[in-house]
Amino acid sequence: xxxxxxxxxxxxxxxxxxxxxxxxxxxxxxxxxxxxxxxxxxxxxxxxxxxxxxxxxxxxxxxxxxxxxxxxxxxxxxxxxxxxxxxxxxxxxxxxxxxxxxxxxxxxxxxxxxxxxxxxxxxxxxxxxxxxxxxxxxxxxxxxxxxxxxxxxxxxxxxxxxx
Numbered sequence: 001x002x003x004x005x006x007x008x009x010x011x012x013x014x015x016x017x018x019x020x021x022x023x024x025x026x027x028x029x030x031x032x033x034x035x036x037x038x039x040x041x042x043x044x045x046x047x048x049x050x051x052x053x054x055x056x057x058x059x060x061x062x063x064x065x066x067x068x069x070x071x072x073x074x075x076x077x078x079x080x081x082x083x084x085x086x087x088x089x090x091x092x093x094x095x096x097x098x099x100x101x102x103x104x105x106x107x108x109x110x111x112x113x114x115x116x117x118x119x120x121x122x123x124x125x126x127x128x129x130x131x132x133x134x135x136x137x138x139x140x141x142x143x144x145x146x147x148x149x150x151x152x153x154x155x156x157x158x159x160x161x162x163x
Contacts, residue, residue, distance in 0.1 A: 060113055063105045064124055065162065071101040071131050072158045084140075085155055091148045094140040101131040123157060130154040 076082060077097075084094055106128050113121050130151055137143060143151060 056112070057116060060109050061120070063109065064113070067102055067105040068124070068127055068158065069162045072127075072162050074099040074101065075131070075134060075155075076159065076163070082155075082159065085152050090145065091141050091143045096134050096138050096140075099134070101135065103128065103131075123154075126150065126154045127158060130158075 074097075081094060084092055106124075113124060133143070133147060133151060137147075140148065140151070
């Protein structure tokens with residue numbers, strides 16, 4: 001065999017091996033780059049979803065906070081109630097004014113707040129339950145002990161957070 005032919009064959013073989021190796025490396029690099037790009041896009045979508053949830057939560061809290069404050073003012077308008085609650089551990093004689101509370105924001109948002117499944121959600125539901133309770137029962141003396149305990153703890157939350 002001719003030396004030029006062998007050199008050409010070896011040279012072609014090396015070129016073929018280097019070309020195949022380069023193609024494999026390029027393929028793997030392209031796949032890795034695509035995976036990184038997909039992961040980055042996925043992270044951006046997750047961040048956008050988290051921002052949307054945060055914005056929605058803050059908006060709901062703002063709307064409900066205002067409605068709770070307005071409703072609580074109607075309930076705590078009488079200083080005696082706060083005084084009696086701090087001194088009594090059982091239901092006592094105290095008639096409520098025939099207050100009608102506003103539930104518009106709560107009714108519009110109640111299905112949305114349930115999605116958050118948090119202590120704040122439970123707190124908001126308890127507050128609105130307190131308003132409903134005072135509309136159904138016109139005197140604290142007609143509360144069961146459990147209703148009284150729930151009313152008292154929820155009233156204290158409102159007093160500290162929404163006054």
